[in-house]
Amino acid sequence: xxxxxxxxxxxxxxxxxxxxxxxxxxxxxxxxxxxxxxxxxxxxxxxxxxxxxxxxxxxxxxxxxxxxxxxxxxxxxxxxxxxxxxxxxxxxxxxxxxxxxxxxxxxxxxxxxxxx
Numbered sequence: 001x002x003x004x005x006x007x008x009x010x011x012x013x014x015x016x017x018x019x020x021x022x023x024x025x026x027x028x029x030x031x032x033x034x035x036x037x038x039x040x041x042x043x044x045x046x047x048x049x050x051x052x053x054x055x056x057x058x059x060x061x062x063x064x065x066x067x068x069x070x071x072x073x074x075x076x077x078x079x080x081x082x083x084x085x086x087x088x089x090x091x092x093x094x095x096x097x098x099x100x101x102x103x104x105x106x107x108x109x110x111x112x113x114x115x116x
Contacts, residue, residue, distance in 0.1 A: 017065045021058060028054050045089045052082035 001009075009016050028051055035047025056078050063071030 017061060021061050024054055024057055041093055045086070045093060048089065049082070049086055052078070052085070056082065
């Protein structure tokens with residue numbers, strides 16, 4: 001069975017490909033909520049990575065459903081952009097944590113010096 005035949009196979013009158021695409025898109029809502037309301041900056045990174053994953057998977061599924069090979073090229077471009085943005089965000093979070101540790105260490109040292 002080819003991917004095209006599998007995605008157009010119907011269960012209860014609904015093609016599997018469209019049902020899977022709808023469920024995939026529904027998973028974006030909790031990721032956006034977590035990124036917006038999360039207590040840590042890492043929640044933003046996780047939410048952004050999930051949204052990029054869903055975008056790539058949705059484009060790939062639409063490319064298969066519509067038989068458009070141009071969307072597969074777009075999948076490669078979006079994947080590269082998502083990878084680079086994840087690297088940049090990880091680097092930013094790493095620097096902000098090391099800066100916070102340095103500030104915390106300096107504050108601890110200063111308070112220990114004041115106690116003497």
